[in-house]
Amino acid sequence: MPLKSNEHQAQFALTVDLAIFTIKEGSLNILLIKRAEDPFAGSWALPGGFVDIKDDVEEAARRELQIETGVDLQKSHLEQLGTYGRRDRDPRMRVISVAHVALVPSVGKIVAGGGASAATLVKVSDLNLPSSKSTGSINLAFDHAQIIKDAVERVRSKLEYTTLAAALLNEPFSLADIRSVYEAVWGRAPDIANFRRKILSTQGFVEAIGKAAIPGSKGGRPATLYRRGSANFLHPPILRQHVVHDDADMP
Amino acid sequence: MPLKSNEHQAQFALTVDLAIFTIKEGSLNILLIKRAEDPFAGSWALPGGFVDIKDDVEEAARRELQIETGVDLQKSHLEQLGTYGRRDRDPRMRVISVAHVALVPSVGKIVAGGGASAATLVKVSDLNLPSSKSTGSINLAFDHAQIIKDAVERVRSKLEYTTLAAALLNEPFSLADIRSVYEAVWGRAPDIANFRRKILSTQGFVEAIGKAAIPGSKGGRPATLYRRGSANFLHPPILRQHVVHDDADMP
DNA sequence: ACAAAAGTGTTTCCTATACACCCATGG
DNA sequence: CCATGGGTGTATAGGAAACACTTTTGT
Numbered sequence: 342m343p344l345k346s347n348e349h350q351a352q353f354a355l356t357v358d359l360a361i362f363t364i365k366e367g368s369l370n371i372l373l374i375k376r377a378e379d380p381f382a383g384s385w386a387l388p389g390g391f392v393d394i395k396d397d398v399e400e401a402a403r404r405e406l407q408i409e410t411g412v413d414l415q416k417s418h419l420e421q422l423g424t425y426g427r428r429d430r431d432p433r434m435r436v437i438s439v440a441h442v443a444l445v446p447s448v449g450k451i452v453a454g455g456g457a458s459a460a461t462l463v464k465v466s467d468l469n470l471p472s473s474k475s476t477g478s479i480n481l482a483f484d485h486a487q488i489i490k491d492a493v494e495r496v497r498s499k500l501e502y503t504t505l506a507a508a509l510l511n512e513p514f515s516l517a518d519i520r521s522v523y524e525a526v527w528g529r530a531p532d533i534a535n536f537r538r539k540i541l542s543t544q545g546f547v548e549a550i551g552k553a554a555i556p557g558s559k560g561g562r563p564a565t566l567y568r569r570g571s572a573n574f575l576h577p578p579i580l581r582q583h584v585v586h587d588d589a590d591m592p
Numbered sequence: 593m594p595l596k597s598n599e600h601q602a603q604f605a606l607t608v609d610l611a612i613f614t615i616k617e618g619s620l621n622i623l624l625i626k627r628a629e630d631p632f633a634g635s636w637a638l639p640g641g642f643v644d645i646k647d648d649v650e651e652a653a654r655r656e657l658q659i660e661t662g663v664d665l666q667k668s669h670l671e672q673l674g675t676y677g678r679r680d681r682d683p684r685m686r687v688i689s690v691a692h693v694a695l696v697p698s699v700g701k702i703v704a705g706g707g708a709s710a711a712t713l714v715k716v717s718d719l720n721l722p723s724s725k726s727t728g729s730i731n732l733a734f735d736h737a738q739i740i741k742d743a744v745e746r747v748r749s750k751l752e753y754t755t756l757a758a759a760l761l762n763e764p765f766s767l768a769d770i771r772s773v774y775e776a777v778w779g780r781a782p783d784i785a786n787f788r789r790k791i792l793s794t795q796g797f798v799e800a801i802g803k804a805a806i807p808g809s810k811g812g813r814p815a816t817l818y819r820r821g822s823a824n825f826l827h828p829p830i831l832r833q834h835v836v837h838d839d840a841d842m843p
Numbered sequence: 844a845c846a847a848a849a850g851t852g853t854t855t856c857c858t859a860t861a862c863a864c865c866c867a868t869g870g
Numbered sequence: 871c872c873a874t875g876g877g878t879g880t881a882t883a884g885g886a887a888a889c890a891c892t893t894t895t896g897t
Contacts, residue, residue, distance in 0.1 A: 350605040351606070351642065351643065351644055352603030352604065352605060352645075353603065353604050353606045353688075354601040354602070354603060354604075355602070355677075355688060391601050391602065392602065392604070392677075393602055394602035394604075394686060395679070396679075397678055397679055398675065398678075398688070399677075421674055421675065423674070423675075424649065424672065424674075426606075426643075426648065426649035426650075426690070427648055427649075428647075435645060437604075437606060437649070437688070439675050439677070515876085516877090517876075532859090532860065532861070532862085533876090534861085534877080534878075534879090535858095535859065535860065535861085537876090537877075537878095539859090553867095553876095554876095555868095556867085556868055556869065556875075556876090557869085557875085558869070558870085559870080559873075559875080560867085560868045560869030560870070560872095560873070560874050561867075561869080561874045561875030561876065562866060562867040562868060562874085562876040562877070563867070563868070563875095563876075564876055565877090576831075577858090580827075580828060766849085767849085768848080768849075782886095782887090783886090783887065783889085784849090785850080785887095785888085785889080786885095786886065786887065786888085788850075788851095789851095790885095805849095806895095807848070807894085807895050807896065808847090808848085808896085809896070810847055810848080810895095810897080811846070811847055811848075811894085811895045811896030812846085812847045812848030812894075812895055812896075813847085813848055813849040813850070813893060813895055814848090814849075814894070814895065815848080815849060815850090816849085816850090831886095845897090846895100846896085846897085847894100847895085847897105848893100848894085848895080848896105849893075849894075849895095850891105850892080850894095851890105851891075851892070851893090852890085852891075852892090853888100853889090853890080853891095854887100854888085854889090854890100855886100855887085856885105856887080856888100857884105857886080857887095858883100858884095858885090858886100859882105859883090859885095860882085860884095861880100861881090861882085862879105862880090862881095863878105863879085864877105864878080864880095865877080865878070865879090866875105866876075866877070867874100867875090867876080868873105868874085868875090868876095869872105869873090869874085870871105870872090870873085
C-alpha cells in the first residue's frame, strides 16, 4: 500500500451487512428486514448499517447485531464473510459493504427500525438465491441474494471442520440437538450412531454437565446434556456428501 | 442496509493490498515492496493501491497485480482474503483495505514504483509473523504481518481441498512438481506414491499432454507432463498433519 | 553397471458407514 | 408391555500411510 501522502483519494461510504442465522423449527433461518423506502421498497434485505468514522468495522458489526437481535454479544459467533464493492450495487451512491455472518442460538425481540417496515426470521429455503437448485421465491434487495448464498455456503462448510454447530444451540443441549443442526443446515444428517462417536471423541467439542433432559410426553430415554467445549476445530472434519460443485459465479 | 438517503455518511479511503505468492527455489515466496517514505519508511509492505471511485474492487486488485508483476491476468488465481479496517492501522488517515491473495507460477520483471524503493520476492519463512512458531526477522509495515499470516493460512488450507497447487506452476509440469508445491507450502510433502494416486484419481485435477520431461544431467526416468485440468475442488481433501491450532488472534 | 528419478504393487491400519441391538422413560 | 427416543456394539469396506519394488533414463 504505497500511499503518497499529499494525494487526494477517492472516498467511499462503508456499511456492514449481517447474515444472522438461527435454527427455527428444524430449518435454517436468516434474519431479514423489509425495506420501507426506495430503492427496493418492499423487498427483503439484510440488516446492517453505516460504519462511523470512529468505529472499527468489527465493532460496527457487533453493534448492529446487538441492535437488530438483542442477543448476548459475548456468546454469539460473528465472523467476516467478505466485502462486496461492485460499482452498481447501490443505485444511489458508491457503497462498499463488509458482510458478516453471525450464528445465534435464538433471537430476542426483533424490532424493525431505521428504514425497515418489518423484521423477521425467514427460512433460507424460501429465498430466491442465485443457485442452480434454488427453490424459494422471495427476492432480495441489492446484491443481498449473492451475499446470502455465500453466507450459507460458509456456514455449511464451517460445520464440516469446526465446532460451530453448537453456536446455534442454547445450552444445555443434547447430541441429538447438535445433529439436528447439521440436518437443518445440510439438509441431511449424518448417521446418529457414528455422529455421536465423532462428537464425543473430539476433545473439547462438548462438555457433559452431568444432567439429563426430561423426556417429552411420548417418553424415551432421557438425553445426556452438554454445554459447548473450548475446541474450535474438528480434526478430521465431518465431510458432507459432496454434490458436484456449483461454479456459476467463478470467472 | 437501511439507507436513509438524505443522511450524511462518513467517507473512507479504500485500498487493495495484494499477497502475491509464488514458489522459488523450493520455498513459498511473497512479493513485497520496500517503503521509501514514512510512515514505516524502510519497512517491507504488501503491494497495493487505492481504489478509484470508478473501479470495482476486484478490478482494482487485478490492475495492481498486473502493474506489480506483469503476469498474465487470465492465467493467475486471484481471490479476496478479507477486509482490514482497524481504526489505527494507518497513522495518517482512516484507510480500509481489502486484502487479496494471488497465486502465480512466476513473476515477470518486478518494478519498484510509487513510494517503493525496492520490490522483490521474499521467503515467507524469513518474515516475522504474529505466529507462535515464527522464525523470521523481517518486520512489516502497518498490519501487513497479520494480513500475510492470514493469507498464508488461506493458501495452506486451500491446498487441502482445491486444485490450486497447479496454479503455482508453469505448464507443463510433472506430478513431482505438484508435490514440491505442497512441500514448499506445508513444509512437508505427502508420500509420493500415495500422492500421485490421489492426484490422478481426482478427475480434472491434471490432464496429460502426452509428452515426457527431459531428465536432468543426473538421469532418471522421464516424468510424464501435465497441464491444469478443469476441476477446482478435491474430494475428499488431502489433509495436513494438523498441529494444535493457533488461537492467538481469536476473541 | 550404477545412480537417480519416475512410477507401481502390496500390506497394514484406521475410520467412516451401515445397521442390529440394548437401555430408560411415558403412557 | 409397548412405543419412543437415547445410546452401544460390531462387521464391513474404502482409503490413507508406509515402504518395498520395478522402470527408464544419464554417465
